[in-house]
Amino acid sequence: SQTIHQWPATLVQPVGSPLSLECTVEGTSNPNLYWYRQAAGRGLQLLFYSVGIGQISSEVPQNLSASRPQDRQFILSSKKLLLSDSGFYLCAWSGPGQGNNSPLHFGNGTRLTVT
Amino acid sequence: EDQVTQSPEALRLQEGESSSLNCSYTVSGLRGLFWYRQDPGKGPEFLFTLYSAGEEKEKERLKATLTKKESFLHITAPKPEDSATYLCAVQPITGNQFYFGTGTSLTVIP
Numbered sequence: 537s538q539t540i541h542q543w544p545a546t547l548v549q550p551v552g553s554p555l556s557l558e559c560t561v562e563g564t565s566n567p568n569l570y571w572y573r574q575a576a577g578r579g580l581q582l583l584f585y586s587v588g589i590g591q592i593s594s595e596v597p598q599n600l601s602a603s604r605p606q607d608r609q610f611i612l613s614s615k616k617l618l619l620s621d622s623g624f625y626l627c628a629w630s631g632p633g634q635g636n637n638s639p640l641h642f643g644n645g646t647r648l649t650v651t
Numbered sequence: 652e653d654q655v656t657q658s659p660e661a662l663r664l665q666e667g668e669s670s671s672l673n674c675s676y677t678v679s680g681l682r683g684l685f686w687y688r689q690d691p692g693k694g695p696e697f698l699f700t701l702y703s704a705g706e707e708k709e710k711e712r713l714k715a716t717l718t719k720k721e722s723f724l725h726i727t728a729p730k731p732e733d734s735a736t737y738l739c740a741v742q743p744i745t746g747n748q749f750y751f752g753t754g755t756s757l758t759v760i761p
Contacts, residue, residue, distance in 0.1 A: 542694075587747060595748065626694050630747075637702065637742060639683075639685050639700050644694045645692075647692070
């Protein structure tokens with residue numbers, strides 16, 4: 537069966553510090569991968585998605601970036617965090633390929649607090 | 652622009668009191684509509700996928716239905732363990748994105 541791992545579970549970082557959140561998927565090949573952010577009391581905002589190694593699509597311009605160095609690894613980064621980057625970050629995967637209608641499956645998220 | 656709106660924002664029910672949650676959407680073409688349950692501090696858990704108007708899916712006390720403009724999540728005789736936030740998402744036919752509504756926070760009182 538497929539599993540998705542996200543770490544760390546919680547993170548407190550000062551303003552201006554760098555960020556690296558990692559997500560890995562097991563039990564499937566060539567998944568579509570996604571990063572979402574959920575602010576308190578709000579819905580999920582799509583940040584990035586990837587349909588293959590090195591292929592990244594950005595939904596919202598901001599000081600975050602994403603990379604997919606391996607088939608089942610997705611990394612969210614920032615060079616300098618802002619207070620507004622605080623939130624609950626969720627990684628998700630779905631079935632492979634363009635135009636696939638399989639559902640998203642989520643990890644348990646990283647709670648990021650920027651102080 | 653693809654958009655998803657959920658109502659109500661919050662709903663309090665007595666145990667056994669049935670109700671419905673609404674998800675209305677605007678999308679150029681719908682590939683699928685998805686319902687999720689999210690418990691506090693956790694990632695969303697997949698419940699249902701609906702693909703075309705008239706389709707229905709059931710799981711225990713939950714039933715999801717779909718029309719051309721909205722979806723309903725019906726909760727029959729809810730129990731306290733059904734308390735959670737329920738999220739709706741759409742996937743447009745033109746891409747791989749999934750767009751979410753802001754959710755309905757359901758509280759079931761014993």
